[in-house]
Amino acid sequence: MLFPILLTLLTTAHALTPSPGCGKALPQGTSQGSTGASNTLTLTSSGRTRSFLLHVPTNYSPTSARGLIFSFHGRTRTAASQEVLSGFSDPFFNRDLLAVYPQGVDNQWQGDPEATTDDVAFTLDMIDYISARYCVDTDRIYATGKSNGGGFSANILPCNGTATQRIAAFASNSGAYYQEPVSGTCPAETVPIPCLPSRPIPLLTLHGTADTTIPYSGGSRRSKCLPSLPHFLQNWAFVNNFATSNATTQLYGNRVQKYEFGGQEGFLTGYRVEGLGHSWASTVGNSDSGVGTYLNATSVMMEFFGKHTLK
Ligand SMILES: *[C@@H]1O[C@H](CO)[C@@H](O)[C@H](O)[C@H]1NC(C)=O
């Protein structure tokens, strides 16, 4: 009885798809280490030079394929600031996976009302560039971000059928999920969200109730319409073919609600964090907020990513 179970566990643990970079020595001059030790790299995407920071963990080996996490900065912020804020280069949160902090043109991302760049193409180009030179498990590529970067991760990338063939799961913290207004008004509970994903999408959001930039309840902003978080998540449940009702878990003395859809733990999940502003959730102060909150977004995301692979 035990043998088949053990075999299944072993097979699952070893299932991975090594990228063409596996077996190649690290490109000359590559630096390995924690926050601040990342490598500034560039490539040409849609005819423009684009840059990104690549974190290579200390324990990197060209013969062991590992996952890759994209962390997109908020509008007006930078790749370097997102590395510090989201902490995916910090071994406290992530010892093994590669992490990428892309830099937006004019410090913003596709999905922002003013952005005109094709950042989906940029993301696909970064995946190609990195997996050709470093040893990536192409079944374990993930995307997350803050604010405009979270909107890009959870409202733009997962709606592109090419990106969802390359990226396994999507997350965001205080994401800005801009939609088109309806006859000049913003019905935050019903605004159409024209996203038809090519498969059920694992997705995680964290959002604070004290966010006055991108409010939990949505509303008009910069001539666009922000859906409320319940509408945004229920729409994801709908397009994933799940019921739009959720299983609610109360955490931290009812200050944090965890909403899970589809009856599958950790597939489509929203965290509502009482008192959190427009900030990357952290139990200690960070560059977004001097005061900590109940949980670390980065830990919640790492656990979520760990549950999902493309195959
Ligand atoms: C995804 O976006 C890329 C870059 O814009 C585009 O070339 C591709 O056609 C899109 N894929 C789908 C299925 O929409």
Ligand SMILES: *[C@@H]1O[C@H](CO)[C@@H](O)[C@H](O)[C@H]1NC(C)=O
């Ligand atoms: C989850 O369900 C509860 C109870 O119906 C509701 O109050 C809450 O808004 C729902 N959460 C989301 C994100 O849809």
Ligand SMILES: *[C@@H]1O[C@H](CO)[C@@H](O)[C@H](O)[C@H]1NC(C)=O
């Ligand atoms: C949250 O992350 C910080 C590092 O940014 C760490 O010091 C703290 O212990 C973490 N909190 C929990 C509850 O793990």
